[in-house]
Amino acid sequence: MDLNYSQEELAFRDEVRSWLAANLPQELKDKAHLSKDELMRWHRILAKQGWVAPAWPKEWGGTGWNVVQRYIFEEELGYAGSPPIMPFGLSMCAPVLLAFGTEAQKKRFLPRIYHGDDFWCQGYSEPGAGSDLASLKTKAQKHQDHYVVNGQKIWTSYAHYADWMFCLVRTDATVEKRQEGISFLLIDMKTPGVTVRPLLLMDGGHSVNEVFLDDVRVPAENLVHKENQGWTVAKYLLGYERMNTGRIGESKRELRKLKESFSEKQKDLRWRDRLTRVEVELMALEITNLRFLDRMRRTGQPPGADVSMLKIRGTEIQQALTELAMQAADPAAPETQALERRYLDMRKTTIYAGSNEIQRNIIAKMTLGL
């Protein structure tokens, strides 16, 4: 048993760290609400370095890093306070195209995703289909060489920035098993009939939207995989390796900043002990994450369902840290509101990307056999 990184891994970490120190623009660090230009600026800096899509096959621009290197890279990004790399194109749509897309689809979309020419969003949730995603109703009817799509998507992150949306639609409403009538479509957001309406969240920020689809004509060539096989695609994506569900790097940075900004507050032992417990939880999560990586590297197997615990604990830690920051600040001071709003904003983390209750269902069923 050896919990330390190898010399090569440490050298790799130092390489990433010093590159970030030199190339991450100061004005993009720790910024809460980023414009499309800011997000894409960072995307292109990474693309130029060849680091924007580490997990892709090398022929399409992947780095060939192993799982540990990919984890180190993501942790360093978080720890440096870098803007998020938007996952919708790079680590959601692209893996689907790589696994299920035609050659033509790959050639058409992958380079543009890589270079940040297209901004993607994910059209999954609907007003009546949240955790129970298979109950989605947005309808796509085939007419010769195109589909006509009608329906509504909701909670669509960054739809207001997006050029394209990958979308789950119902192509067969008659099947008994609801999962069997769903297809995976790529929709150009400029198509007539696509309307994006902002949904402001309680922190006052705008990142999610409603997307209305009224008689939207989508060329049949934009279907990924076979018609009515979209659920297979969606499930593949859920199991797709993501190294950073625990957000370890981000939380480590948050913790460090918290200690620096509120050194006086640490004399309040009640607050200090709460902070320590979160710090310990974060240490444990980091080791647990490394244990999973070690297992993946040795077995060559994708992560099991138990990695859902990284999402559960990671988001709980993110929330706890923003709450502690809020509690440390003077409630009467106007500048405290930024921390309060951040606390509000972070409540989304245990809801999005499969609510923590859904994650518990997954572990109960897949890992514990309940």
Added chain:
Amino acid sequence: MNFDYNEEQQLLADSVRRFLQKDYDFEKRKAILQNGWSERVWATFAEMGLTALPLPAEHGGFGGGAVDLMSVMEAFGEALVVEPYLPTVLAAQVIAKAGSAQQKQSILPLVAQGKMRLALATGERGVIGAPMADKVVFLRGNEIWVIGRSELPLKPHRTLDDLAAAEIRFDGKGEKPGHADSALLEEVQDFGAALSCAEAVGAMKFACDTTLEYLKARRQFGVPIGAFQALQHRMVDMFISYEQAKSMACLACSKVDQSESANERSRAVSAAKIKIADSARHISQESVQLHGGMGMSEELKVSHTFRRLTVLARRFGDADQHLARFASL
């Protein structure tokens, strides 16, 4: 980076587990408890090399560290072993690190061979393993006294988790005291604390496994109670709690073996103790709750595991003490 036990560690863990499954199941343990402990079990531990494992090679040991002992302690925690293994190991460590040449020679080889048991006393109360120890290593400030058990007035009792312990009265008579600085004693304490974390992780594993089995087997309202989401989510939280605790036990044991500084080691150990205390409380309470009335019963092992976890959460310092130490480092 590698989280596996090496081949030797794995083989040892397997043989310890096999022995405990066969000769230390819940029924056999009950019989052992009649007497308080088993000489035969101790002899088997010695045969397997457990008593020699953590001692220095020059005194008949194998020079093993905390990671080498970790899997053994996990197995002990699962089986709720009552023999005074950890007290013997810790007292032997004190002798090995700070004892006189004569003490090392006269004590350590016998301990390695399984022919001598020790207890480590940091005070006069609740000295675990004292009733069956041949010698008690008594720490008074920085003085190390080694006293034959027969020379010590001793009032035996059982701890909540069925370990033989005693209140001793030390009258200042014994071998001329040796000296140990506080850094060394802290090192031994951290070693013990890290191993108690591993033991707790083993007990947590049993509590989780047996509760999961129960959820699948116990039927109410016509279905296994594990079909109810309210219980599923609680079981999942126990499982996560266990995995997080296990991670911290790994961290503590490897930092005890290898750290850049005493601070780094103590920080890791305190962090582990905090996490293990919280997980021990969470898992033990939930394991009994999810068993319903049966969980309260003496007849089920899970209630005994509850006791062990309750005590382990506080042995070598409770969460509050370690919160304070962690913040001070």
